[in-house]
Amino acid sequence: MINKKEYSELVKRKTPKSREIKTLVLAFLVGGTICCIGQGISDIISNLWIKNIGEKSLSALTSGFMIILGAILTGFGVYDKIGKYAGAGSIVPITGFANSIVSPAMEFNREGIVFGVMSKMFVIAGPIIVSGVVASILVGIIYWVVSIV
Numbered sequence: 001m002i003n004k005k006e007y008s009e010l011v012k013r014k015t016p017k018s019r020e021i022k023t024l025v026l027a028f029l030v031g032g033t034i035c036c037i038g039q040g041i042s043d044i045i046s047n048l049w050i051k052n053i054g055e056k057s058l059s060a061l062t063s064g065f066m067i068i069l070g071a072i073l074t075g076f077g078v079y080d081k082i083g084k085y086a087g088a089g090s091i092v093p094i095t096g097f098a099n100s101i102v103s104p105a106m107e108f109n110r111e112g113i114v115f116g117v118m119s120k121m122f123v124i125a126g127p128i129i130v131s132g133v134v135a136s137i138l139v140g141i142i143y144w145v146v147s148i149v
Contacts, residue, residue, distance in 0.1 A: 070095030
């Protein structure tokens with residue numbers, strides 16, 4: 001029978017070494033690059049394409065372009081390779097949202113449009129959206145209660 005100390009040493013030996021610093025740096029660099037691309041798209045829209053566009057319209061167009069870019073890169077299999085190295089750096093930006101919808105839709109495409117693509121496209125993003133909405137409602141209720149008191 002193995003004692004606690006021997007077990008701890010065994011776990012220490014068998015546990016893979018963490019690459020936290022490398023992972024954090026890659027996430028920062030890739031996430032920052034995605035954000036810089038988004039800023040570039042925003043600048044192109046506002047300076048070259050549509051002059052005097054409102055801030056809300058500019059934000060919506062930029063988000064739309066970034067979602068389309070993320071969906072296209074997912075379709076060609078590029079975004080998954082980026083995500084393998086970047087981790088959260090590729091998931092957190094809005095392009096990660098596009099990836100989380102397009103990936104399951106592509107995977108279940110063989111099951112047909114309705115039972116495959118349409119029913120499975122929110123398998124990953126759906127719970128996150130629901131959790132975000134519920135959390136925002138709870139925070140809103142807490143804020144309302146605190147502001148009354």
